Amino acid sequence: MxxxxxxxxxxxxxxxxPPSKSMAHRAVICAALSNGVSKITNIDFSDDMIATIQAMESFGAKITKQTDELEVIGIFHETAGKENQGENTIDCNESGSTLRFVIPISTLFPGPHRFIGRGKLGERPLDTYYKIFEQQGVAYQYREGELNLVVDGKLQSGLYEVEGNVSSQFITGLLFTLPLLDGDSTIVITTELESKGYIDLTLSAMKDFGIEVVNNDYKEFFIKGKQKYKARDYRVEADxxxxxxxxxxxxxxxxxxxxxxxxxxxxxxxxxxxxxxxxxxxxxxxxxxxxxxxxxxxxxxxxxxxxxxxxxxxxxxxxxxxxxxxxxxxxxxxxxxxxxxxxxxxxxxxxxxxxxxxxxxxxxxxxxxxxxxxxxxxxxxxxxxxxxxxxxxxxxxxxxxxxxxxxxxxxxxxxxxxxxxxxxxxxxxxxxx
Known part of the structure; x- marks a missing residue:
């Protein structure tokens, strides 16, 4: 440099x-998890955004970039999806949002999925997910001090207990994922929730794409299963x-x-x-x-x-x-x-x-x-x-x-x-x- x-x-x-990176991450993920075609306008292609776009493409979304907009063909659209070709590598670069949002999403698709990155990303704690994986029998391997995480397994619907004073990104990752499971789920927040504003952004984006979540005063979130993300046109607001x-x-x-x-x-x-x-x-x-x-x-x-x-x-x-x-x-x-x-x-x-x-x-x-x-x-x-x-x-x-x-x-x-x-x-x- x-x-x-x-x-x-x-x-x-x-x-x-510039457009909100937080909202753009969420819009790209919601559109990619749909079964239709979405257009997302007013978007900047920063390093973090490129990481999220490529992550969702690795699961089968088809995403076309133009000057400041994206066309997103959702993973569950009849023309999208992809055959399982062995291990799927997801390069999160230095984006903590991409990493923590996408780890639980990866369990929706046949694995294994390997997460890599650079900078200080490997030092960011992921213990919240490790505890869930151990409780549910999801296989995972990681190296201490660097980002080289392999996840192979499927999350099950049910009760999730998550601390609220570590990072709201863990809660957002689960919120994205749980509506697509077969059964209903509840996320219980076991401590005071920090960064409530980021959870509001997640719930707002999910609602815009057709997903309903019941927010009980940020102490618990009820998520009905078997929901579907609905494609739409979406403009990202300023950051x-x-x-x-x-x-x-x-x-x-x-x-x-x-x-x-x-x-x-x-x-x-x-x-x-x-x-x-x-x-x-x-x-x-x-x-x-x-x-x-x-x-x-x-x-x-x-x-x-x-x-x-x-x-x-x-x-x-x-x-x-x-x-x-x-x-x-x-x-x-x-x-x-x-x-x-x-x-x-x-x-x-x-x-x-x-x-x-x-x-x-x-x-x-x-x-x-x-x-x-x-x-x-x-x-x-x-x-x-x-x-x-x-x-x-x-x-x-x-x-x-x-x-x-x-x-x-x-x-x-x-x-x-x-x-x-x-x-x-x-x-x-x-x-x-």
Whole structure:
């Protein structure tokens, strides 16, 4: 990967916020599990999305890519499906969503299925599925510390007990799968459920594709068996986890008009607006989109990261330049993302002059009046850290060098192009290595 020398320039102009990766994953999976033909529009082909598309193709879906849309012929359509040709290898790249969504889905089809990936994906815990496999006699093999998992067997309908404080991705994977089993099933959540917003997205997508689930206050989910996903046309809404970068930019005196935002969205990361409004930013309509404004210096607040972990790195940037002490709590799961995001956020922003103390499951951020720059920072090969540092460059006194800047391709391949169109200025930087 390379390095960028990024000058401290303010961002102005308009940007079409990329489509929601969370909703696109779910729409592709639901369409692929149908018995008809669906068209999914407004989609970005990030590394993560390509991993999910290829995973569903490996089970027999026929998916045709066009500029920003997909035609999906479902696996159960008469023209789709495929013969079992031995072991099926599914490359999840670095996509935790693909991995955890698709593992239970793979048990619907003759195996064995081998899951591979790269980066830190092999370090992401999968114990929730291993316990279920052992209870139901589903064969599995894995290697410690890397992603090389083989699953061979079929899940049975019935009672599933799942912890709610590990990752909602496990629950989503089961929700996708259980309606296609012969009998009825119930998922019982044994602890407080974190990231409820992601479960809302899953249930919303499933309902759009004809699947009914009874949600009993997020404590249990009843899923009737023998249901069928129904093909449909589906437009993916804009992604609040990506909009958060521009929202924070606006809170820090940039002026970026964001288009395609759905203010009624169920995305948990929409909480970025509420957090920044508490800190002193207002949101108003402009030129057919929305722009954020902060008249004065931002005000510190307490931020619960349990329901919106993906926006915490960039929200920490806003907090670093706020008046007072911000506490970020219940954010321990950020340690098992593409990087240890609590450590990465602390390390890199402190290099720029922030005053952040890293805790086991959160951060304490003492606001400072300015960020200095003039140093090399590192993305930790994490897309969200790379984009956070790009926004940080707009409020630094001196240029910064961002190492491994291409990590943005994981979720937002056009980020640097949009950054430049908005007035950002950067050049490739040769470190002499």
């Amino acid at each position: 390379g390095n960028l020398n990024v000058l401290p320039k303010k961002l102005t102009g308009s940007v079409k916020v 609040y986890s990506q909009a958060a970068f521009f929202l924070v930019a606006n809170a820090l005196k940039n002026e970026v008009v964001m288009h395609d935002l759905n203010l009624d969205s169920l995305q948990g990361d929409k909480e970025a607006i509420e957090i920044l409004e508490r800190m002193g930013m207002g949101l108003r309509e402009k030129d057919g989109g929305f722009v954020g404004e902060a008249d004065d210096r931002l005000i510190a607040t307490t931020i619960d990261g349990s329901q919106c972990p993906d926006i915490i790195p960039v929200i920490s940037l806003a907090a670093a330049l706020s008046d007072g002490t911000t506490e970020i709590i219940n954010a321990g799961r950020l340690r098992i993302k593409e990087s240890d995001r609590l450590h990465a956020t602390t390390t890199e922003l402190n290099k720029l002059g922030a005053n952040i103390t890293e805790l086991e499951d959160g951060l304490v951020i003492e606001g400072v009046s300015q960020l200095n720059g003039g140093v090399e920072v590192w993305s930790h090969k994490d897309h969200r850290i790379a984009m956070m540092l790009a926004i940080a460059s707009t409020v630094c006194n001196e240029p910064i060098i961002i190492k491994d800047y291409e990590a943005v391709s994981k979720s937002y391949p056009n980020f640097w192009q949009h950054f430049k169109q908005l007035g950002g200025h950067f050049v490739e930087w040769n470190m002499g290595e």
